[in-house]
Amino acid sequence: MAVITISGNLGSGGQIGRIVAHRLGLDFVDDEVLTEAARALRLCKDAVAARDGELPAPAIHERLVSFLQEFLDRAVVAGVADPLTDAGSLETLMATTYREAAALPVAGKRDLSHRRYKEAITSVVAELAAKSNVVIVGRGGQAILKGHPRCLHVRITAPIAVRIRRIAAREGLSAEKAKERVEESDKARLDYHRKYFKIDPADPDLYDIVLNMTHISEEDAAELIAAALPFKMPAPV
Secondary structure (H helix, E strand, O other): OOEEEEEEOOOOOOOHHHHHHHHHOOEEEOHHHHHHHHHHHHHHHHHHHHOOOOOOOOOOOHHHHHHHHHHHHHHHHHOOOOOOOOHHHHHHHHOOOHHHHHOOOOOOOOOOOHHHHHHHHHHHHHHHHHHOOEEEEOOOHHHHOOOOOOEEEEEEEOOHHHHHHHHHHHHOOOHHHHHHHHHHHHHHHHHHHHHHHOOOOOOHHHOOEEEEOOOOOHHHHHHHHHHHHHHHOOOOO
């Protein structure tokens, strides 16, 4: 299996993962895709429970929905992240932001907690890497899959001034508001990775490639990443 993890800060290059996945024919998974898949799974389950007949095919890739169902089935047996072993709870978990996850309590009997969140997100990412040819964006993939023999870890970066300008232009914000948004996002991501994985996501030693996106287009960055992947694949025996 070919696996690529991509980590970056807001404004550094948000579409690179999708471009790489399309170029290499890999699955693409980020927070939004996982949340959509969990939502599609919940809707399918709700429809069956209500005997409302067939739902239209979910927009999300059916294989990812099936993967999440398999994850839930195994979680029930193994007691992983109990009681978050239903589609509705899984949707809530996948939609949890970096800031929300960093603020979770260490333990909790029924509600989402630090322990349950880490168990679930670690299991999902590890199983994706074991069963898919996939690009995984964010959520600590570089830490969860550290040492994975077929995984290329990529860091996308750019100076904060560049990222602020991009966010201001993309979202129609003033420079001041864009600066606040970028700084808040950076803090949430740092808090998240420190809390769950004891790492600084900006540490270059975590990655095989670090790309400064100041003067590189997202398409060119994707080409560089695609060219580097074969060097992380084990040689045939």
